Amino acid sequence: xxxxxxxxxxxxxxxxxxxxxxxxxxxxxxxxxxxxxxxxxxxxxxxxxxxxxxxxxxxxxxxxxxxxxxxxxxxxxxxxxxxxxxxxxxxxxxxxxxxxxxxxxxxxxxxxxxxxxxxxxxxxxxxxxxxxxxxxxxxxxxxxxxxxxxxxxxxxxxxxxxxxxxxxxxxxxxxxxxxxxxxxxxxxxxxxxxxxxxxxxxxxxxxxxxxxxxxxxxxxxxxxxxxxxxxxxxxxxxxxxxxxxxxxxxxxxxxxxxxxxxxxxxxxxxxxxxxxxxxxxxxxxxxxxxxxxxxxxxxxxxxxxxxxxxxxxxxxxxxxxxxxxxxxxxxxxxxxxxxxxxxx
Amino acid sequence: xxxxxxxxxxxxxxxxxxxxxxxxxxxxxxxxxxxxxxxxxxxxxxxxxxxxxxxxxxxxxxxxxxxxxxxxxxxxxxxxxxxxxxxxxxxxxxxxxxxxxxxxxxxxxxxxxxxxxxxxxxxxxxxxxxxxxxxxxxxxxxxxxxxxxxxxxxxxxxxxxxxxxxxxxxxxxxxxxxxxxxxxxxxxxxxxxxxxxxxxxxxxxxxxxxxxxxxxxxxxxxxxxxxxxxxxxxxxxxxxxxxxxxxxxxxxxxxxxxxxxxxxxxxxxxxxxxxxxxxxxxxxxxxxxxxxxxxxxxxxxxxxxxxxxxxxxxxxxxxxxxxxxxxxxxxxxxxxxxxxxxxxxxxxxxxxxxxxxxxxxxxxxxxxxxxxxxxxxxxxxxxxxxxxxxxxxxxxxxxxxxxxxxxxxxxxxxxxxxxxxxxxxxxxxxxxxxxxxxxxxxxxx
Numbered sequence: 001x002x003x004x005x006x007x008x009x010x011x012x013x014x015x016x017x018x019x020x021x022x023x024x025x026x027x028x029x030x031x032x033x034x035x036x037x038x039x040x041x042x043x044x045x046x047x048x049x050x051x052x053x054x055x056x057x058x059x060x061x062x063x064x065x066x067x068x069x070x071x072x073x074x075x076x077x078x079x080x081x082x083x084x085x086x087x088x089x090x091x092x093x094x095x096x097x098x099x100x101x102x103x104x105x106x107x108x109x110x111x112x113x114x115x116x117x118x119x120x121x122x123x124x125x126x127x128x129x130x131x132x133x134x135x136x137x138x139x140x141x142x143x144x145x146x147x148x149x150x151x152x153x154x155x156x157x158x159x160x161x162x163x164x165x166x167x168x169x170x171x172x173x174x175x176x177x178x179x180x181x182x183x184x185x186x187x188x189x190x191x192x193x194x195x196x197x198x199x200x201x202x203x204x205x206x207x208x209x210x211x212x213x214x215x216x217x218x219x220x221x222x223x224x225x226x227x228x229x230x231x232x233x234x235x236x237x238x239x240x241x242x243x244x245x246x247x248x249x250x251x252x253x254x255x256x257x258x259x260x261x262x263x264x265x266x267x268x269x270x271x272x273x274x275x276x277x278x279x280x281x282x283x284x285x286x287x288x289x290x291x292x293x294x295x296x297x298x299x300x301x302x303x304x305x306x307x308x309x310x311x312x313x314x315x316x317x318x319x320x321x322x323x324x325x326x327x328x329x330x331x332x333x334x335x336x337x338x339x340x341x342x343x344x
Numbered sequence: 345x346x347x348x349x350x351x352x353x354x355x356x357x358x359x360x361x362x363x364x365x366x367x368x369x370x371x372x373x374x375x376x377x378x379x380x381x382x383x384x385x386x387x388x389x390x391x392x393x394x395x396x397x398x399x400x401x402x403x404x405x406x407x408x409x410x411x412x413x414x415x416x417x418x419x420x421x422x423x424x425x426x427x428x429x430x431x432x433x434x435x436x437x438x439x440x441x442x443x444x445x446x447x448x449x450x451x452x453x454x455x456x457x458x459x460x461x462x463x464x465x466x467x468x469x470x471x472x473x474x475x476x477x478x479x480x481x482x483x484x485x486x487x488x489x490x491x492x493x494x495x496x497x498x499x500x501x502x503x504x505x506x507x508x509x510x511x512x513x514x515x516x517x518x519x520x521x522x523x524x525x526x527x528x529x530x531x532x533x534x535x536x537x538x539x540x541x542x543x544x545x546x547x548x549x550x551x552x553x554x555x556x557x558x559x560x561x562x563x564x565x566x567x568x569x570x571x572x573x574x575x576x577x578x579x580x581x582x583x584x585x586x587x588x589x590x591x592x593x594x595x596x597x598x599x600x601x602x603x604x605x606x607x608x609x610x611x612x613x614x615x616x617x618x619x620x621x622x623x624x625x626x627x628x629x630x631x632x633x634x635x636x637x638x639x640x641x642x643x644x645x646x647x648x649x650x651x652x653x654x655x656x657x658x659x660x661x662x663x664x665x666x667x668x669x670x671x672x673x674x675x676x677x678x679x680x681x682x683x684x685x686x687x688x689x690x691x692x693x694x695x696x697x698x699x700x701x702x703x704x705x706x707x708x709x710x711x712x713x714x715x716x717x718x719x720x721x722x723x724x725x726x727x728x729x730x731x732x733x734x735x736x737x738x739x740x741x742x743x744x745x746x747x748x749x750x751x752x753x754x755x756x757x758x759x760x761x762x763x764x765x766x767x768x769x770x771x772x773x774x775x776x777x778x779x780x781x782x783x784x785x786x787x788x789x
Contacts, residue, residue, distance in 0.1 A: 053459040056411055056451040063418045064444045070422050071441055074433020081426040085747045092419055093760055096412040100764055103408025106458075107401065107775045301434050302510050309441055316445035323452050330460045 004300045007072040010313065012282050014068050016275055018061040020176065022130075025058040026123035027177020029098070033120020035196075036113070043196045044116070046185050053331045055102055059095070071309055075299030076289045083136055083290065087129040094122040094129075124170060131169030135162045137290050138223040161218035168211035172274070175204035179270055183263035198251055198261055205248045212277065223291065229284035236280035243273035349741045351750040352424045355757060356417075357726075361719060362761040363417050366410035368718050371484050371529065372536015373403045374477035379571060381470050391563050394784050399540065400473075401779075402772065404458050409768055411451060414483075416757075424750075428733050428743035434507045435500045436493045436515045443486040450479030481529055488525040489516060491725070496520040496593045497734050519593055523585045524725075530582055531675075531721065534575035535714040538678055541568035542711025549704040556785050558698075565707070566689065572710075573682035580675055584639065591640035594735060595649040597728040600660040601668040602636055603629070604650045611636040611648040616669055619662045624652070626665070660728045667724040674717035681706050 032047035070077050098119050105115035136156060156162055182197035219227045230237070247269025250262045287295040301309075377396045384392035418440075422429045432440070453475040456464070464472065493499075499515030501508050544564035547553065553561065590598035598604075603619030603626040604611055613636040617629020634644035641648070651659055684703060692699075729735055733743040 053455040056455055057448070059411060059415060060444065060448050060451050063415050063447065066419050066422060067437075067440050067444055070429050070433050071437035072433075074430045074437075077422050077426045077429040077433065079426075081423045081429075081745055082747045085423045085745065085753070086749050088419060088423060089753050089756070092412075092416045093756055096409075096416060096760060096764070099412035100409055100767065103405055104767065104771045107405055108771050108778075111771075301437070302507070304510050305434055305437055305512050308438055308512050312438060312441045316442065316448075320445060320448055320452075323449070327452050327456060330456060330463070336463055 003306050004296055011068055014065045018065050021058045023173040023176040024180045026127050027173045029119035029123030033116050036116050041196050042190050042193045046193050073299035076294050079290050079294050087132050091126050091129050094126050098122040127169050127173045135165045161222045164214040164218045168215045171208040171211050175208045179267045183267050226284055233280040233283055236276050240273045240276035243269050349744045352744040355754050356424050359417050363413040366406050368532045368535050370407045370410045371480045371532040374480050375533050376536050378473050378477050391560050395564050424745050425743045426745055439486040439489040443483050446479045446482035449475055484528055485525045488528045489521055492520040492524040493518045495735050520589050523589045527582050530575055530579040534579050535718055537568045537572035538714040539711035542708055545704045545707035569682050569685050576679040587639050596654050599651045600664050603665040605652050607650040607653050609645050609647045610634045619665050660730050664724050664728045667720045671717050671721040674713050
């Protein structure tokens with residue numbers, strides 16, 4: 001395989017991890033807000049318990065993604081930077097407020113209610129802004145005036161594919177987080193919370209799927225080149241659909257604990273579905289970063305740097321994976337953490 | 345309409361100035377926590393455990409702001425300086441990449457240390473703090489690596505705007521890396537120590553404490569000033585090495601720092617005053633003849649290059665002279681305070697007599713002063729490199745984005761930083777007021 005393809009696959013892997021981890025993280029924030037006033041369910045406190053230790057780590061994946069993009073594809077920085085400067089700066093702005101309040105509320109209890117609202121609202125806005133980059137990258141939304149580049153916000157906002165992408169992003173976020181939280185609730189032994197999140201997942205699954213189809217169909221008038229490429233990836237899309245069907249149906253499979261549903265299996269299969277679909281979407285986008293100006297070949301770094309970066313990622317991951325596993329055990333498996341009564 | 349380059353510099357400058365407060369304390373105070381945990385074992389004294397615990401609460405709040413503000417800076421580098429990042433990506437991507445892993449280490453162990461503290465064994469607690477401290481320090485070193493490379497770029501050639509002959513390891517191993525990163529780490533440790541000394545000195549200065557509390561705060565003060573003294577001696581010595589490095593590799597920056605216009609042997613050291621390019625000397629300062637030559641070359645006969653050797657459009661702004669003086673002045677003053685403290689400590693160690701009010705007042709000021717030293721030092725280092733982003737290779741104006749939406753973003757981020765500064769202060773104040781140390785000392789005894 002060409003080096004440039006190894007680089008783009010690593011980048012896709014980081015994007016995929018951040019998309020999953022970020023969806024769950026921001027989604028948990030939303031659910032904690034959604035159920036904050038409800039005294040009949042522990043849904044809010046379960047979401048908060050997941051969120052407290054995980055947001056800092058999720059945040060690092062965002063930086064990893066940006067650094068990987070710039071170091072593997074320095075040539076893409078200029079144009080993508082212009083395209084992304086407004087949405088990304090807003091993301092940074094919201095992310096900072098959210099993170100700061102996470103910490104404030106841990107130290108000072110009177111901020112807890114404010115945190116729940118801030119993390120719930122930003123939990124919808126941040127993913128919406130991030131996903132808006134995707135339709136913008138299919139091209140046609142940048143205007144050059146003199147030596148300055150402007151994003152054509154009005155054209156972007158009136159394009160149907162922008163809204164189908166947005167709907168897809170938000171429904172995926174809520175779907176994935178509801179699924180994971182149902183699994184987390186099961187692990188924590190809270191049957192009633194499990195059923196709350198299972199029901200949310202059941203409602204959101206088909207909505208996610210319809211938005212996905214909608215996003216593809218609305219690409220036809222905007223970017224026919226991409227639609228054509230996607231048709232060539234039919235096998236991946238079919239497999240992805242299959243993974244979705246099995247994963248979704250796993251919510252009804254019989255089990256001993258709580259009688260119905262296998263949320264762990266559902267989470268894994270839906271993540272697989274998401275992985276396959278995003279890989280297919282990414283492949284159809286190739287070789288363009290930004291249609292039609294920036295290709296991965298133009299933007300790729302030199303061979304020497306590529307080799308060193310590859311070694312760097314290998315060594316870094318080898319050191320970090322054991323820490324990730326320990327982290328997972330402390331917060332996702334340890335009953336002393338999962339079953340405590342307080343909210344954090 | 346304001347110049348795009350200026351706007352980009354304003355956004356990035358404010359972001360860095362904000363981040364540096366939290367990042368520096370994150371590096372400095374985590375070291376102090378580690379030292380306190382070690383002292384607790386050596387002395388078998390639970391007071392050190394209490395110090396470590398309370399410092400951890402503070403640093404958790406600070407790192408909660410340091411992590412997202414670091415994310416802002418990291419992402420903004422690509423957004424605001426695409427021309428710069430295009431070269432960085434091909435030549436000096438390694439420290440940025442490795443820094444991510446240091447960042448991961450810090451974030452993972454910080455979460456473990458804070459949210460799982462009650463489930464960790466004492467050894468694992470120390471291991472966790474150690475990795476938080478290691479991650480923070482390594483991040484500082486790695487980011488300084490890229491900063492040092494901007495001052496003394498190596499490992500590539502720029503031919504007709506194209507990067508060729510790339511040698512990433514030579515770029516990492518650039519001549520100012522070691523001296524600059526040691527300066528950054530040493531001064532961060534020094535600042536962390538003086539900020540904590542400042543807190544203890546404030547409690548002792550205000551008075552009204554029980555004898556138990558006085559003992560506790562004196563331990564905090566002594567421990568902080570032990571590290572404070574060591575680090576200020578170290579940082580001063582290293583500052584001298586930095587001057588030699590500047591003399592050898594970026595003489596124009598040294599000339600601007602010292603307000604030296606004429607290339608000369610027996611060059612004087614000008615303290616304060618205003619550099620006047622018409623008169624060719626510093627007006628209104630104190631001049632020590634031969635001192636600059638001696639500092640930079642080791643002999644008063646050494647020739648130091650002046651600003652007149654360079655075309656005027658390659659001069660840094662002349663106000664860097666003041667920034668440089670403030671940084672050096674604060675460093676020396678803090679060293680002086682620490683020395684006075686230790687002299688008094690030695691003569692009063694038997695009697696346990698309280699420290700004089702004037703010394704405590706000075707020590708209360710030491711923390712904020714150290715922070716001003718850090719800020720002026722960074723502004724000096726980055727402004728003193730102007731008009732270049734990559735010294736001698738890329739001008740700042742060539743590196744900036746041509747996006748047209750910067751004005752709004754500047755106001756957005758400045759207001760964000762102001763709000764966060766105030767809120768973080770309030771949260772700290774509220775938290776430590778609600779949980780006074782007297783409560784913890786009582787439950788212990």
